[in-house]
Amino acid sequence: MELKVPSDLYNAWFLYPAGSSGMAVSYFVLNTIMENLPDNYVIPDPKVMSWIE
Amino acid sequence: MKILLVTYWWLTSMGGIRTYMNQLADRLRTHGHEVDLMGTDLGTNSVYVAGQNRRFSKDSVLPLIRQNLAGAPLPQLHGCPQAMAIESDRYAFEMGAAALGVNHYDLIHAQDPIAALSIRRILRSPIPLLVSFHGSLAREGYHDSRSFHPELTWTEFRSGTYGKHYASLEYLGAEASDLILVSSGWIKGLIVESGIPAAKIRQVPYGIDIPAFLAQSSAEFPKAKNPDRKLIMYTGRLEYVKGVQVLIEALGLLSRTRSDWKCWIIGDGGMLTQLQNRCVELGIDREVEFLGVIDNIPSALKKADIYVQPSLQDTQPFSLTEAQLAGVASIAANTTGMPEMIQEGVTGLLFAPEDPASLCAQLSRLLSNPGERSTLGYHASQWVFRNRTLAQMYQGTWRVYQELTGG
Helix, strand or coil: CCCCCHHHHHHHHECCCCCCCCCCCCHHHHHHHHHHCCCCCCECCHHHHHHHC | CEEEEEEEEECCCCCHHHHHHHHHHHHHHHCCCEEEEEEEECCCCEEEECCCCEEEEHHHCHHHHHHHHHCCCCHHHHCCHHHHHHHHHHHHHHHHHHHHCCCCCCEEEECCHHHHHHHHHHCCCCCCEEEEECCCHHHHHHHHHHCCCCCCCHHHHHHCHHHHHHHHHHHHHHHHCCEEEECCHHHHHHHHHCCCCHHHEEECCCCECHHHHHHHHCCCCCCCCCCCCEEEEEECCCCHHHCHHHHHHHHHHHCCCCCCEEEEEECCCCCHHHHHHHHHHHCCCCCEEEEECCCCHHHHHCCCCEEEECCCCCCCCHHHHHHHHCCCEEEEECCCCHHHCCCECCCEEEECCCCHHHHHHHHHHHHHCHHHHHHHHHHHHHHHHHHCEHHHHHHHHHHHHHHHHCC
16 A cells, blocks of 8 residues: 555645644554545535534 | 444444344344444444444544644634534544445445434445434533523524534434434424425334343342332433433422322433432432432333333433333323323323423322323333334334335
8 A cells, every 4th residue: 555645635634734743643544544535525524614604 | 235334423332222223233134134333432432343343543533633623714613612522523433434444335324413424425435325313413412501501592502503513413414315214203303394305204113122121021120119109210311301300300399299109210320419419408318219220121110100201302212112111101291202102191191391390290190090000001011012113113124225225
């Protein structure tokens, strides 16, 4: 399995990426998740946010 | 068929919902289907598949999710700790479910709207998705809030971020699903009221394992009851939404006019100390006993003369069905799903919700009328035998599965 660099993952998931400075992350775990999530997966969920923001 | 039963909540301690999932899974396996149960293990804060070595620690991604949410321009979310906690946690749930794998099932049956919404967000193909609404998330959140702020109105609650967030999860979970399964007309009405088409909803009542119940009830309950007093009983969680505080107040009123009763409260929960203290204040602490959690409710019910279900809200309480099956005369609050379980004066009695005086009057009525207690209890048990079998629940649910898969 090709391990992508963390910034690829943040850019893929988070609408407002803040990075991971100061925290330990498992690139293997994050890469495994990314390989299983659909391409259009985003955080936060825009539909829910449209109800409360 | 390969089927996933999945809940966002704790698979390890879900009470009636875990029982429902297990009973459904057992029946499906008996009919040759492969069934997995997925949920959260609260002890290790992980998403897991029961009975398998498949587990994902939410803690491996939660700090990352929280840091990114905290930096986002979302002032309402940041101002509501409950919504912030659920949002962070459900994204961790989504990542965990994705890592464990959900795309190889023929049908996914979510047990709550959060699970349904989460699963739809992570599916890579259009697998049929069914969601069960076992209760109302928003209204339970409202009653939880009322335990701290009793004067809070429903309108006030649902206009705040906490209420809007729960309402969004319920609506979007229903919208994301191909069909919706409910056990009561009350829940169906709430979903339709939120804007979901009624044509998308199927109603199948819960069943009870009658042979297992009768086998358990044949055991002698170890605690003796006072032969000179009638025994009033409640079984369930000691939480505000269950309305045990209403029962205690009603017993306080009852003690002013008669002393021919005792009450056993069976169960545990956050209100235990508060309820015990209130019994002392009302001078009924010798009449009301808190037995905690017990492992043989059917056996305990054999001791009861009257069962009370005082919930402020309940969809189709399993504890009331158990009391009915045991042939115990039952009194339930006339609200939400409970009146669908009791035909007033035929299979039980109803009282005005959150009204101790109304409950006290019904208790006094049944204490004075042993013949009516017997008749109500008998008719209730016959009604359960006819309408609440596991076979009926399975057949109804299977028809919905077939509708979804074209089987």
